[in-house]
Amino acid sequence: MATYNNLKPVEAPKFIEDFRQMLRTSAERFGDKALYNYKVNGELCSISYAEFYENVRAFSTALTLKGLAGKTIAVTGDTHPAWTAAFYSVMITGGIIVPLDHELDAAQMAEFMKISKCCAVVYTSAMEPKIEEILPKADFLEYYISADCKLDSDKCIEFDEMIKLGKDAVENGDTSFEDAVIDLDKVSAILFTSGTTGSSKGVMLSQGNIVASANASCLSTQYGPDDVFVSVLPIHHTYELTTGQIAATNLGCTTYVCEGIRYATRCFKEYKPTSLILVPLFLETVHKKIWAEIKRKGIEKKVRAGMAISDQLLKLGIDNREKLFGEITGAFGGRLKSIVVGGAPIDPQIIRDFYSFGISVFQSYGITQCSPLVSVNRTGKVKFETIGQPVDFCEVKIAPMAESENGEGEILVRGANVMKGYYENEEATRAAFTDDGWFGTGDIGKLDKAGYITITGRLKNVIIASNGKNVFPEELEERLHRITAVRECVVIGRDGDDGETVITAVIVPDYDVLGEGTSDTAASLILKEAIAQINRTLPAYKHINRFEIRHEDFEKTLTKKIKRFLVK
Amino acid sequence: MFEKLKEILVSEMDVKEEEIKPEAQLTSDLGLNSLELADLVLLCEDKFGVAVSDDDIRGFITVGDVVSYMEKSAQNG
Numbered sequence: 001m002a003t004y005n006n007l008k009p010v011e012a013p014k015f016i017e018d019f020r021q022m023l024r025t026s027a028e029r030f031g032d033k034a035l036y037n038y039k040v041n042g043e044l045c046s047i048s049y050a051e052f053y054e055n056v057r058a059f060s061t062a063l064t065l066k067g068l069a070g071k072t073i074a075v076t077g078d079t080h081p082a083w084t085a086a087f088y089s090v091m092i093t094g095g096i097i098v099p100l101d102h103e104l105d106a107a108q109m110a111e112f113m114k115i116s117k118c119c120a121v122v123y124t125s126a127m128e129p130k131i132e133e134i135l136p137k138a139d140f141l142e143y144y145i146s147a148d149c150k151l152d153s154d155k156c157i158e159f160d161e162m163i164k165l166g167k168d169a170v171e172n173g174d175t176s177f178e179d180a181v182i183d184l185d186k187v188s189a190i191l192f193t194s195g196t197t198g199s200s201k202g203v204m205l206s207q208g209n210i211v212a213s214a215n216a217s218c219l220s221t222q223y224g225p226d227d228v229f230v231s232v233l234p235i236h237h238t239y240e241l242t243t244g245q246i247a248a249t250n251l252g253c254t255t256y257v258c259e260g261i262r263y264a265t266r267c268f269k270e271y272k273p274t275s276l277i278l279v280p281l282f283l284e285t286v287h288k289k290i291w292a293e294i295k296r297k298g299i300e301k302k303v304r305a306g307m308a309i310s311d312q313l314l315k316l317g318i319d320n321r322e323k324l325f326g327e328i329t330g331a332f333g334g335r336l337k338s339i340v341v342g343g344a345p346i347d348p349q350i351i352r353d354f355y356s357f358g359i360s361v362f363q364s365y366g367i368t369q370c371s372p373l374v375s376v377n378r379t380g381k382v383k384f385e386t387i388g389q390p391v392d393f394c395e396v397k398i399a400p401m402a403e404s405e406n407g408e409g410e411i412l413v414r415g416a417n418v419m420k421g422y423y424e425n426e427e428a429t430r431a432a433f434t435d436d437g438w439f440g441t442g443d444i445g446k447l448d449k450a451g452y453i454t455i456t457g458r459l460k461n462v463i464i465a466s467n468g469k470n471v472f473p474e475e476l477e478e479r480l481h482r483i484t485a486v487r488e489c490v491v492i493g494r495d496g497d498d499g500e501t502v503i504t505a506v507i508v509p510d511y512d513v514l515g516e517g518t519s520d521t522a523a524s525l526i527l528k529e530a531i532a533q534i535n536r537t538l539p540a541y542k543h544i545n546r547f548e549i550r551h552e553d554f555e556k557t558l559t560k561k562i563k564r565f566l567v568k
Numbered sequence: 569m570f571e572k573l574k575e576i577l578v579s580e581m582d583v584k585e586e587e588i589k590p591e592a593q594l595t596s597d598l599g600l601n602s603l604e605l606a607d608l609v610l611l612c613e614d615k616f617g618v619a620v621s622d623d624d625i626r627g628f629i630t631v632g633d634v635v636s637y638m639e640k641s642a643q644n645g
Contacts, residue, residue: 260622261603261606262607262610262622262625263610264603264606265607265610266610281601284601285601285603285604285607292582296582465602466601467603496599497599531596532629532630535595535596535629536627536629537626538626539626540595540601540602540605540606540625540626541602543595543596543602545595545596546596
């Protein structure tokens with residue numbers, strides 16, 4: 001067990017009762033301090049805690065005046081104070097917020113809004129082309145609320161207009177924001193689990209679920225008002241939203257908004273974060289770069305010896321890491337002390353190396369259905385190879401598998417953070433819970449005597465990419481089946497050399513199409529080109545990176561389904 | 569343009585020089601992940617003075633795709 005001793009203790013976090021109380025309390029405590037620093041047209045803007053609270057109060061009031069209180073409203077776009085203001089306001093006024101992935105295409109976005117019965121959408125400027133496409137087709141949307149742009153339509157209203165409307169009403173005595181009755185148990189958010197409506201399920205969370213997860217996050221970490229975050233992950237993910245945005249707001253941190261994942265390295269250098277919430281992909285990439293640079297300079301032996309000595313000195317309470325390795329970790333801006341990492345598995349060696357270099361990495365585990373935090377390693381109690389101990393307000397147990405000898409089984413969760421169910425899908429909801437109310441995560445793991453959880457596999461087919469996004473093999477297999485030379489195929493996630501998940505297609509070629517006696521080399525050339533064509537239509541994290549040719553058909557069930565669990 | 573891109577891939581992405589061919593696929597042959605692909609685009613933007621939209625990145629499957637995009641953008645710019 002490792003003790004991270006480079007983190008200063010901070011005062012105990014304020015307990016969040018609901019989001020209105022949290023924002024009011026934070027505004028009172030942190031007033032003029034910057035909550036968000038973000039760029040608009042290249043200019044760095046700032047919004048304070050007090051201003052943000054006033055915006056949420058005004059936006060909530062305007063929602064009520066427009067007849068939108070209690071309604072279902074979508075929000076989409078990049079991280080922006082208007083995005084989070086909309087998120088809080090919809091919940092406070094008794095509605096349901098539907099955060100949508102900004103990478104969805106216009107048709108998918110419209111479909112999700114229709115399915116979840118949205119009557120309005122709040123969006124940021126990057127979304128304007130997609131919203132323009134949706135506008136003529138989506139009759140069901142009464143309002144299009146733009147954060148920093150405006151389309152030419154009677155249905156469009158700017159966020160600032162809403163704020164003005166709300167502020168004027170508040171000045172004239174409107175108390176609807178203060179009067180709103182907050183039901184923590186009511187469904188307040190619907191989050192779709194993937195980008196295609198066919199395979200996606202809508203996870204229904206209450207405000208109470210998200211509040212429980214945010215409180216657990218605040219209690220498990222060592223962040224405080226001195227901390228500076230750089231937000232790089234997509235905000236519609238509960239991981240970034242709860243453990244990043246909401247917890248940081250309750251703790252008085254300042255968040256710099258990175259303009260997009262592709263600018264992450266630049267943002268780290270410019271904004272110099274003290275703390276980050278990341279997915280393994282970032283750490284894997286920086287780790288790879290660090291070691292490549294060390295090897296290029298021919299100083300690998302020296303660095304490894306330095307790490308060993310430094311680790312020994314640390315045990316004696318002497319911390320020389322900044323002096324020794326400050327240059328190496330400069331990629332993060334030079335002030336970084338800790339990273340909470342989650343969303344996908346990570347090689348423990350990467351965590352160990354960062355620890356030696358002076359950055360504490362806290363591996364965590366979450367799932368959208370649990371709002372999302374389930375477990376995390378805490379300061380002073382870190383086991384590199386585990387996902388930590390269960391967080392507050394949540395219990396974890398393992399449902400032992402008959403064939404397992406070492407206590408492995410499905411990880412089950414129960415507690416205030418667990419979802420209300422799947423939207424309009426009673427069958428899936430029933431299947432997700434045990435008879436006595438435990439939620440089945442679909443992940444297989446084991447618990448040690450001290451309550452640390454280790455994940456050892458997955459029951460479900462879904463592949464978790466290193467960026468934390470879900471990749472559904474069925475979606476890729478459907479595309480592969482369109483290649484005439486493919487007779488059968490299974491897509492799986494394999495561990496790559498750098499600990500990354502490599503999406504791999506195992507393909508049984510159709511020799512009726514290719515011609516009897518076609519060599520593997522010839523078949524590979526044809527398949528490679530066809531797969532490249534598929535990849536051109538997919539975001540990079542879904543790319544089929546490898547394929548393997550198999551000569552025997554896959555083993556099937558009685559109903560002729562491939563036994564994919566046998567494909568290793 | 570190909571040579572300049574090769575230089576970036578070798579010096580910044582730690583890709584082996586002999587693996588870099590126009591038909592080599594960035595993710596499956598050269599082993600870049602989505603974040604490294606984004607980094608490569610940023611480096612190209614800086615080096616060649618072009619702007620690449622997020623949607624256009626989807627078309628970058630092979631080294632040749634990046635080369636022809638940069639050449640086309642440089643001509644138009």
